[in-house]
Amino acid sequence: xxxxxxxxxxxxxxxxxxxxxxxxxxxxxxxxxxxxxxxxxxxxxxxxxxxxxxxxxxxxxxxxxxxxxxxxxxxxxxxxxxxxxxxxxxxxxxxxxxxxxxxxxxxxxxxxxxxxxxxxxxxxxxxxxxxxxxxxxxxxxxxxxxxxxxxxxxxxxxxxxxxxxxxxxxxxxxxxxxxxxxxxxxxxxxxxxxxxxxxxxxxxxxxxxxxxxxxxxxxxxxxxxxxxxxxxxxxxxxxxxxxxxxxxxxxxxxxxxxxxxxxxxxxxxxxxxxxxxxxxxxxxxxxxxxxxxxxxxxxxxxxxxxxxxxxxxxxxxxxxxxxxxxxxxxxxxxxxxxxxxxxxxxxxxxxxxxxxxxxxxxxxxxxxxxxxxxxxxxxxxxxxxxxxxxxxxxxxxxxxxxxxxxxxxxxxxxxxxxxxxxxxxxxxxxxxxxxxxxxxxxxxxxxxxxxxxxxxxxxxxxxxxxxxxxxxxxxxxxxxxxxxxxxxxxxxxxxxxxxxxxxxxxxxxxxxxxxxxxxxxxxxxxxxxxxxxxxxxxxxxxxxxxxxxxxxxxxxxxxxxxxxxxxxxxxxxxxxxxxxxxxxxxxxxxxxxxxxxxxxxxxxxxxxxxxxxxxxxxxxxxxxxxxxxxxxxxxxxxxxxxxxxxxxxxxxxxxxxxxxxxxxxxxxxxxxxxxxxxxxxxxxxxxxxxxxxxxxxxxxxxxxxxxxxxxxxxxxxxxxxxxxxxxxxxxxxxxxxxxxxxxxxxxxxxxxxxxxxxxxxxxxxxxxxxxxxxxxxxxxxxxxxxxxxxxxxxxxxxxxxxxxxxxxxxxxxxxxxxxxxxxxxxxxxxxxxxxxxxxxxxxxxxxxxxxxxxxxxxxxxxxxxxxxxxxxxxxxxxxxxxxxxxxxxxxxxxxxxxxxxxxxxxxxxxxxxxxxxxxxxxxxxxxxxxxxxxxxxxxx
Numbered sequence: 001x002x003x004x005x006x007x008x009x010x011x012x013x014x015x016x017x018x019x020x021x022x023x024x025x026x027x028x029x030x031x032x033x034x035x036x037x038x039x040x041x042x043x044x045x046x047x048x049x050x051x052x053x054x055x056x057x058x059x060x061x062x063x064x065x066x067x068x069x070x071x072x073x074x075x076x077x078x079x080x081x082x083x084x085x086x087x088x089x090x091x092x093x094x095x096x097x098x099x100x101x102x103x104x105x106x107x108x109x110x111x112x113x114x115x116x117x118x119x120x121x122x123x124x125x126x127x128x129x130x131x132x133x134x135x136x137x138x139x140x141x142x143x144x145x146x147x148x149x150x151x152x153x154x155x156x157x158x159x160x161x162x163x164x165x166x167x168x169x170x171x172x173x174x175x176x177x178x179x180x181x182x183x184x185x186x187x188x189x190x191x192x193x194x195x196x197x198x199x200x201x202x203x204x205x206x207x208x209x210x211x212x213x214x215x216x217x218x219x220x221x222x223x224x225x226x227x228x229x230x231x232x233x234x235x236x237x238x239x240x241x242x243x244x245x246x247x248x249x250x251x252x253x254x255x256x257x258x259x260x261x262x263x264x265x266x267x268x269x270x271x272x273x274x275x276x277x278x279x280x281x282x283x284x285x286x287x288x289x290x291x292x293x294x295x296x297x298x299x300x301x302x303x304x305x306x307x308x309x310x311x312x313x314x315x316x317x318x319x320x321x322x323x324x325x326x327x328x329x330x331x332x333x334x335x336x337x338x339x340x341x342x343x344x345x346x347x348x349x350x351x352x353x354x355x356x357x358x359x360x361x362x363x364x365x366x367x368x369x370x371x372x373x374x375x376x377x378x379x380x381x382x383x384x385x386x387x388x389x390x391x392x393x394x395x396x397x398x399x400x401x402x403x404x405x406x407x408x409x410x411x412x413x414x415x416x417x418x419x420x421x422x423x424x425x426x427x428x429x430x431x432x433x434x435x436x437x438x439x440x441x442x443x444x445x446x447x448x449x450x451x452x453x454x455x456x457x458x459x460x461x462x463x464x465x466x467x468x469x470x471x472x473x474x475x476x477x478x479x480x481x482x483x484x485x486x487x488x489x490x491x492x493x494x495x496x497x498x499x500x501x502x503x504x505x506x507x508x509x510x511x512x513x514x515x516x517x518x519x520x521x522x523x524x525x526x527x528x529x530x531x532x533x534x535x536x537x538x539x540x541x542x543x544x545x546x547x548x549x550x551x552x553x554x555x556x557x558x559x560x561x562x563x564x565x566x567x568x569x570x571x572x573x574x575x576x577x578x579x580x581x582x583x584x585x586x587x588x589x590x591x592x593x594x595x596x597x598x599x600x601x602x603x604x605x606x607x608x609x610x611x612x613x614x615x616x617x618x619x620x621x622x623x624x625x626x627x628x629x630x631x632x633x634x635x636x637x638x639x640x641x642x643x644x645x646x647x648x649x650x651x652x653x654x655x656x657x658x659x660x661x662x663x664x665x666x667x668x669x670x671x672x673x674x675x676x677x678x679x680x681x682x683x684x685x686x687x688x689x690x691x692x693x694x695x696x697x698x699x700x701x702x703x704x705x706x707x708x709x710x711x712x713x714x715x716x717x718x719x720x721x722x723x724x725x726x727x728x729x730x731x732x733x734x735x736x737x738x739x740x741x742x743x744x745x746x747x748x749x750x751x752x753x754x755x756x757x758x759x760x761x762x763x764x765x766x767x768x769x770x771x772x773x774x775x776x777x778x779x780x781x782x783x784x785x786x787x788x789x790x791x792x793x794x795x796x797x798x799x800x801x802x803x804x805x806x807x808x809x810x811x812x813x814x815x816x817x818x819x820x821x822x823x824x825x826x827x828x829x830x831x832x833x834x835x836x837x838x839x840x841x842x843x844x845x846x847x848x849x850x851x852x853x854x855x856x857x858x859x860x861x862x863x864x865x866x867x868x869x870x871x872x873x874x875x876x877x878x879x880x881x882x883x884x885x886x887x888x889x890x891x892x893x894x895x896x897x898x899x900x901x902x903x904x905x906x907x908x909x910x911x912x913x914x915x916x917x918x919x920x921x922x923x924x925x926x927x928x929x930x931x932x933x934x935x936x937x938x939x940x
Contacts, residue, residue, distance in 0.1 A: 003042055003085070007063040011045065014055050019046040019090065025585040028568055029561035030086055033070075034133075034543040036392045036441070037078035037479055038528035041068075041086040046554075048090040050168065050256050056087060057254065058172035060509050068511045069250040071109055071138035074544045075145065076395060077478020079249040079514045083526075089140065091554065091889070094866075098123070099259070104163055106178075106259045109140025112548060115865060117265070126265040128156030131474070132377070135603065136545045143258050145476040146223050146247035150296045151331070153432055154221055156263050158246050159229070164259035165242040170252075170505045177242055178259060186238075194237040196503055200496070201240050204231040210492055217489070220399045221432040221473035223247050224464075225485040225515060226497045244500060249476050250511040252504045266333040268340045269295070271369035274351070275327040275358040282326035283406030285351050286430045289330065290402065292350050293343040297430045298329040298376050301409065304425035307382035308375055317358055318375070325357055326409075328430060329376050331369075332362070340364070379427050380438055381605035386423065387440040389538045392530050395438045398463045399470040402433040408469070411462055412437060419455040434473040443527040453524055456484075464488035479526075482517040531571040536613045537563045539606045546600035546610070551871035551887035556589040559600040559610035565590055566613065591617055593883050595873035596758060597839035618760030628761040632768050635709070636748040642713045643686035650685050653718060677878035682914035684714035684906070687725045691743055700740040703819075704779045705731060706772075707743070708791035709751050710906040717910075720919045726906060730790050730812075733928045737823040744772075744779040752794040758874050769797065776807060783807050788815045790922065792904040793874075796840040812904050812923050813846040816853055824931040832860035833926065834894075834901035834916065838908050839869050853923065854902055857930045864894035872911035888915035902926050 011020065021027065021044040031040040047053055060067045068082035071089050093110025102123030107116055113134035117126045129142050130149035137147065148157045164178040173190065176182040187194060205211050211232045218229045230243035245252055276282035282299065289297050302325045309318040332347060334340035344362045363369055384393040400408030409426060412435070416424040421439040428435035442448045463469045464487055471481050471488050486494040501508075501516055513522050532538055546559040557565065565586055572579045596611035622628075631638050653661050658681045665679035689712055707727045715725040722729075731741050744750060750772045753765035776787050776798075783806030789795040795811035802809070810818070835854050837847045854861050871877070871887030892915060895901060901920035903909050909920040 003065060004063045007059055007065050008043075010059050011043070011056070014052060014059075015045050015047070019048070020044075021046075023585070025565060025582060025589060029557055029564055030070075030088065031081060032528060032542050032560070032564050033073040033075045033078065033080040034541070035076050035078040035081075035478065035480065036394055036443070036528050037081060037526050039081040039083040039526050041082045042084060044086045044088060046088050046090045048092040050174065053087070053168050053254050053256070054172045054174060056085075057168060057170060057509075060085065061171050061507060064507050064509060066509050066512050068514075069140070069144075069254055071140040071144075072112070072133075072136050072544060072547065074133040074137045075141060075249075075478065076475045077472070077480040078526075079145070079476055079478040079511065080141070082511070089138065093140075095257075102262060104259055105262055106164070106257060107139045108257050109138060109143075109255055111139045113137050113139060113142055118865070120262060121265065124265050124267060125262040127260050128152055128161040128263045129158055132380075133543075133545065136543075136548050139258060140255050143246055143255050144249050146227070146474070147476075148221060148429075148474040150298060150429055153429070154218070158258070158260070159227060159243060161261045161263065162242060162246060162258065163261045165245060165255065166257040167242075167245055168254040168256055170507070170510050174256070175238075175241075176257075177238055183238065193503065194241075197237040197240050198235070200499065200503075201231045201235055201237070204228070204496065205235075207492075210496075213490070213493065216468075217470065220401065220470050221429070221434045222399060222470035223474055223476050224470050224472040224481060224488050225477060225494070226252075226500055228489075228493060228496060231496075241504075244504075247476070249478065249515050251501060251515050252510065264335070266295075266335050268335070268337050268364070269331060269333040269369070270340060270344060270362040270364045271329065271331045271372050272344075272348075272362040273327055273329050273358075273360040273372050273375070274356055275321060275325050277322060277355055277357045278324045279326045279409050280406045281354055282328060283409060283430070285328060285354050286405055286433075287402055288350050289328070289347070290431055292347045293332055293334070294330055294347060294431070295333045296329070296331040299409075299426070299428050299430040299435070300327045300329065300376060300379065301413070301426040302326060303423075304379040304427045305375070307386075307425050308378045311378060311382065314375065315360075315371075322357060329372055330362075337364075376427065379425055380436075381607075383423060383425060383438045383440065384541050385539055385606045387539070388442070389532045390444060390530060391440045391442040392528065393438060393541045394441050395436055395475070396459070397428070397434060397436045397473045397475050398459070399473040400433045400435065400463065400467050401469060402431070404467055405430065405433050405435075408433070408463075408467055409435065412459075415455065415458050415462065419451060419458070421455070429473075432473070433469070443529075449524060449527075456523070460484045460487055477515045479513055479517070479522050481523070482513065482515060483520045483523050485516065529567075529571065531567050531574075533563065533567040533570045534613055534616070536616065537566070537608055537610065540604075540608050541606070543605060545603045545605060546608075548866075549599040549603055549868035551595050551869040551873075552593045552883055555883060555886040556593040559604075559608075562590045562594065562610050562614070563608075566617075590614070591621075593880055595839075595869055595871050595876060595883065595887075597869050597873060599839050599842065599869055602842065615757060615760060615762075618758075619762055620760070622760035625761060625763075628756055628759070628764045632751075632756060632764040635751050635768070639709060639713050639748055643688075646684060646686040646714065649679055649683060650718060653683075658719075674879075677875075678881040680910075680914045681719055682717050682910045684717055684910065687711070687713055687715040687727065689727075689748065691747060698740050700738055702742055702781075702785040703734055703739045703815075704742050704744065704776060704785050704787045705734065706750075706776060706787055706789040706794070707747065708789060708794040708906070709755075711790050712748060714906050714910075716921075717913065717919070720913075720921075722919065722921055722925055726790060726922050726924070729922070729928060730788075730924045733820075733924050733931075734788065736928070736931070736933055737820045738933070739819075742779055742785065744775040746775065750775055752797045754793060754797050755874060757797070773798065773802075773804065773807065776809075777804065780807065786810055786815065786819065788812070790924070791906060792838050792840040792844060792846075796843050799844070811841065811844055811846060813841060813850045813853060814844070816923065816927060817846075817849050820927070821853075821856075823934055824927070825934045826856045826931050828856060829858050829930055830860065831858065831900070832862050832898045833858045834862045834864065834898040834918065834920075836867070836870060836901060836903040836908065836912055836920065837863070838903055838905045841904055842868075850902075850904065850923065854926065857926045862895055862898050864891055867891060867894070870908045870911050872905075872908050874907060877907065877911040884911040885915060888912065891916045900926070
């Protein structure tokens with residue numbers, strides 16, 4: 001059914017065009033969340049204020065238009081999708097306020113969970129919920145789903161740690177439980193609603209059988225249905241309302257802000273892995289451990305251990321475990337190390353009588369406990385990585401009473417075998433009896449759908465009826481379990497939920513068919529296709545974990561959305577459907593505005609680098625291989641031309657002045673159809689390259705200095721306080737530290753190949769890379785001398801898949817960290833310095849190393865939050881400046897107290913300087929400024 005004209009007309013007046021999406025590409029991109037459902041919205045609206053939400057809900061309420069709210073879209077049960085209007089949070093929902101020294105924190109719904117914890121960390125506090133998706137999930141979704149996690153349990157979830165709520169009801173009314181004026185106005189305007197809530201509470205508490213059932217159900221982790229415990233835990237109707245909102249999945253209102261009571265974040269921790277010979281002994285140990293000072297106890301069955309046993313870094317002994325083995329991963333945390341040791345002794349004594357097949361003792365060593373947790377965290381992606389293309393990965397989470405956990409596990413294993421899910425694994429939060437089970441499922445045939453339906457009905461009967469457990473413990477009911485809510489709760493409680501829904505959403509406009517549905521087969525409809533698209537991305541499960549680090553998120557597409565669209569294009573082509581228009585739109589949204597830096601791979605559970613797909617597609621469309629070959633063969637000429645171009649631009653600046661040149665450049669770019677690059681005041685001046693003569697033999701240690709092509713062409717900007725080119729500054733620093741600096745022969749012809757790779761010419765890129773590696777091998781005397789590369793993206797390209805182990809290649813961070821710190825004396829400055837960790841520095845594993853070095857140089861280090869990639873991406877900052885501007889839209893405010901920024905890529909620094917309003921330099925400038933040669937130690 002199409003949207004009413006009156007609604008659309010009003011929305012056009014309310015929401016600017018750039019935040020309204022109804023084109024086929026955008027609506028398809030937003031038609032997926034992390035679940036196995038797909039609904040294509042008719043209209044997507046990006047909202048930036050509470051006022052907009054209020055007006056939209058008033059319009060939707062008046063016109064009976066269904067709306068769904070979406071934060072990060074990491075929901076696993078289909079609660080963040082819509083075939084009507086999808087309301088998506090924009091940038092301006094990121095407010096946070098620490099209160100009472102960290103005892104409380106007020107958060108807007110767009111704050112990522114991990115970001116909330118980052119601001120609380122210095123106070124040794126954190127929010128209670130700790131979902132596995134915390135690096136991507138936003139507070140709005142965490143509260144709306146009552147998400148929990150490994151350490152959270154039932155005591156520290158959003159329901160239990162809620163201190164205040166600001167919400168917007170279906171009719172557009174705002175009420176803030178922490179604002180006396182708002183409460184007074186609401187009591188007056190909605191007295192009838194509050195009285196009805198109070199009456200529902202009184203009736204429920206008076207019905208002892210129902211009240212006891214509700215209390216009994218919530219002794220377990222439980223997110224099935226609406227939060228009926230609000231009716232027995234509270235008698236004040238506003239408290240009831242607030243706690244009904246927790247876990248309501250957007251079906252009762254919009255959460256505009258939440259205040260949490262925070263929980264301790266103890267600094268000392270240790271983990272152990274205890275492998276028991278069978279499920280029974282493993283599960284019998286859980287109630288014992290519940291009485292001990294443990295923060296987490298994770299169960300892993302033999303199948304889950306087997307799924308990761310061949311992964312890189314896994315201990316050899318995992319493969320040798322018996323078929324019936326079952327493990328517990330145990331963590332304990334404490335405020336002091338001595339208390340931690342006491343707790344460990346107490347924990348181990350409590351389970352000393354249990355038979356053990358294998359044991360990794362408690363360790364405080366991060367290398368040890370991180371490896372143990374890697375076993376646990378890699379189980380889900382391990383199943384995803386082996387699934388057949390076209391199938392999906394389904395992760396369910398149920399709760400058994402802890403005292404019946406062993407029987408529950410074994411009965412689930414029987415169901416897997418009965419329904420043919422041989423790959424299925426079980427793991428979970430054992431302290432709460434909360435088990436996740438993961439299996440692969442195809443929906444491409446009626447037989448497969450019937451198999452899934454039969455399996456889920458058996459699971460529902462087993463968990464909810466036979467064991468009296470919960471069908472959803474922390475992932476939310478969504479569409480997935482909506483048909484089974486009555487089975488779990490019984491008719492009386494189920495009808496009570498419907499009364500609440502109709503009271504707060506009388507016209508049924510809020511996220512229909514989620515949590516409660518009149519359709520008994522809603523869980524079998526709108527199933528998401530995952531067609532083959534390309535081997536690079538076919539393992540994608542569309543979880544959305546990649547999205548927070550993508551620079552084009554909010555401008556065009558995210559990595560998840562790029563994959564969604566490409567899958568659809570390939571499926572349509574196979575079906576004979578014309579994809580010309582979709583591919584034309586995809587060229588800009590999918591390819592041209594992708595930075596292709598691969599940060600998405602670091603967040604992806606199965607390691608997918610969407611940038612690899614983009615480069616491959618660029619290569620397929622690249623039609624100038626001959627030109628690329630000529631450029632590769634005449635690279636010194638290319639660099640000379642680059643310097644001449646920069647010199648011409650600098651002459652124009654001197655003649656016209658920077659403001660006029662910037663305006664002229666913008667005009668010419670527009671007239672050229674955005675083919676001409678954009679000039680800014682941060683544009684570099686040309687380098688006048690004069691390499692020194694070959695270093696004379698000496699007793700000094702040698703270092704081969706690879707000055708990247710950008711360092712050989714691009715000097716400082718005209719307005720920069722630093723006017724010494726990077727090449728000269730680096731050489732001076734290396735010599736200050738006592739190194740003899742050597743340059744490769746024929747340097748101006750050398751290139752790592754990155755410019756060719758990013759443009760879709762892999763053959764020419766690899767030829768240049770090979771040529772450079774050969775030159776470095778010769779310059780380093782067969783690998784005897786270290787090689788210093790002054791630009792981190794070039795270093796990354798050279799070391800990736802490097803087969804020649806003789807070469808010792810260093811980016812600036814690693815070389816300074818390993819070779820210069822002991823040779824230089826640091827006198828830190830007090831002026832604050834901003835740090836941008838480039839994508840390549842992150843891939844090289846040197847992010848913390850960079851921050852640590854800058855911390856030696858200044859007493860005030862500023863790392864802007866939420867900027868993971870600057871989006872300059874080689875020459876994208878010149879040719880697609882909107883990507884760079886979008887990625888750095890929050891930079892200026894974040895670094896306004898700084899006088900300088902530091903990075904390790906000259907091109908990134910151009911965009912950073914332009915958008916920050918301060919000059920960004922290579923790391924060596926700062927290190928050189930605050931160091932002097934360390935005086936030799938006096939001989940004894």
